[in-house]
Amino acid sequence: MDDHQTLLSRLAQPAATRIVLLVLDGVGDLRTAAQPRTALEQAATPHFDALARRSSLGRLVPVATGVTPGSGPGHLALFGYDPASPAADIGRGVLEALGLGLEVTPQAVAARGNFATADAAGRLTDRRAGRIPTAECERLCARLNAAVAAAGLPDLGVAVHPGEGHRFVVLLSGNDLHPALADTDPQQLGVPPLAARALEGAAAATAARVDRLIAVLQAAIAGEPRANRVLLRGFSRLPHLPSVADLYKVRAGAFAGYPLYRGVAGACGMRVVPCGRRIGEILPVVAEHWDDFDFFFVHVKQTDQAAEDGDFAAKVRVIEEVDAALPALLDLGPDVLAVSADHSTPAPMRAHSWHPVPLLLHAPATGFVDAGERFHELEAARGALGTLPARELMGLLLAHAGRLAKFGA
């Protein structure tokens, strides 16, 4: 915990109020000569406009000035964690697993896998096995799982999950696993894959178990023409984060249609509630659970997807879809509603970016109504909330919900 989180945690107290954090993934966009209006400016948003006139606007900086966050750090910051802290680091293996929709238990160790090609002498000739098609990857993963089952490794649970092309994920379970293992990918050709190597003494037994596993996997595909080696990288475990329940005295529910976000929310101690992927499918589930939680994380993915595709018009349509759903959300009567993003994804860049994200904060009883007329980046830059580190948002939400005791007397 950083100082800010420690302070919040000290002051947090339960209350009979409800907070909704609506994350429009990657909604922040650019105004450029070629794209003179952002998607939020372009969209017809009568409900957001009306809400903005009864709310405060501002902006959040996800990680640090100029730093483009991945989805993990972007969300951790929104939930009040310092995303730059090593304690909040979500390893690549775990992230890949969450991204595939796998359930990652706190004890599991995850690694990203590549199929690769080696010559008869065992030297790598292609670290991506010629980028085999996904169907081929699925066939090979089934073979790996069968080999593991046949080998009956006594002290290691193994599940191999195919990804896209040459990529897969290995989930390991068992007693006393330790994730401090170096990659077996040598990052160069002409040499064999590396053995699993412990980066700390405590991981030595795990390294030995992983080496036995690799031998089984390797043997299962030795006869394949291309994909005859496996390379494992990013061994990691879910970070051990203090839960939002302990930190902020909230019962938190996560309503997200995509696995990565469910995974991150789960890692923060939120209860992940199954729901659909579009806002119109998610909100009825939120309504059903209105009495079960007092913090609702609602995640809309399609803004980011459209922007990653460079599809400005699609991004505008998603914003209008959320706008149309807004009355149903407001009808629930949240004491605090925040609308923001985990990062910007400007359509012209087709990628995440470092630009601050707009924030709308609506709290009928305790929120300062500023002069904002619409919810978009330019208005947000002038808003009364100012521009804040994203990890300070949680303090604002709790404060507006009457959930922070006074500091000192």
Add this chain to the structure above:
Amino acid sequence: MDDHQTLLSRLAQPAATRIVLLVLDGVGDLRTAAQPRTALEQAATPHFDALARRSSLGRLVPVATGVTPGSGPGHLALFGYDPASPAADIGRGVLEALGLGLEVTPQAVAARGNFATADAAGRLTDRRAGRIPTAECERLCARLNAAVAAAGLPDLGVAVHPGEGHRFVVLLSGNDLHPALADTDPQQLGVPPLAARALEGAAAATAARVDRLIAVLQAAIAGEPRANRVLLRGFSRLPHLPSVADLYKVRAGAFAGYPLYRGVAGACGMRVVPCGRRIGEILPVVAEHWDDFDFFFVHVKQTDQAAEDGDFAAKVRVIEEVDAALPALLDLGPDVLAVSADHSTPAPMRAHSWHPVPLLLHAPATGFVDAGERFHELEAARGALGTLPARELMGLLLAHAGRLAKFGA
């Protein structure tokens, strides 16, 4: 000292300039659907308006985003201290004493007391003695003071001061007192009060002295039907803060009508000048002492009082009262005049809040004149000073007064 204060302290230099910090306690307020204008917006303030047009506006965040400060931390921040630092923590006993208007010397140890009820076996049956009336509390405190005088405790000065209802304050004086004592309130019924227990070895002798004192106090009221026990909590001493004179090379005078603010200012090394409670009574005293100081802390309490009562109209009237007094203050010719608050107290909330407070900074020779037309929250949010941690205000004041040397060459 935090890094910022250390830097200021290194650069601070004397100058023939005068700074006035006018604190309108809790002046920051809300715009909501139900209260569409803040008190500062609503008030007719021709003098503040004219001053705003010759000044810079901005906002201060008293402690941290979302954190509602008590009056102690709010003022410490305005004086340049990090209010979240343990070194700046003002204990509950001291605060209660300051709040009662008692003078707390740097060596004194203060504790909050409760009268409580115990049964014949000495087990607590009511930790608040049935919330006895204040007059009863005063009678009992007089009896306690008489018992202490009769007992003639050799090495401990004791003064018991009645508060409201069942509450009182004990001020201890004597050589080598140490405040690290645990509460004697067990926080539960059915058990006797706890003995005084040292939390550190250095407090062992003080614990023994306090136990002898408690025996005297207990004996004095043993025959009372309800208030037959005392519970002591929050043993504390004035925090040992570096003085503003040492830190900033200023001779500082505090002009505050209420004890808590005089106490906090005194703890920061300001000379507390006796004065009345309304701005019209305070300013003539400031004028009398214009040659005695170069930093003037002027405190107006009534803005906060009105807002704590939820009396918006009264808050507006206090602001107009200060506005009417403003020419007299400006006539003194301060080189720097800052008007701000220790925290917001929105009338609809009837309590302190976390919302940033507006700041007006007027420095005819060195201040940037921004586009602000009036002094209120919304203009302040757009002001050229931006939104700063309150503890950075002191640097601004010193800088505008020519009291900070250049950093580096």
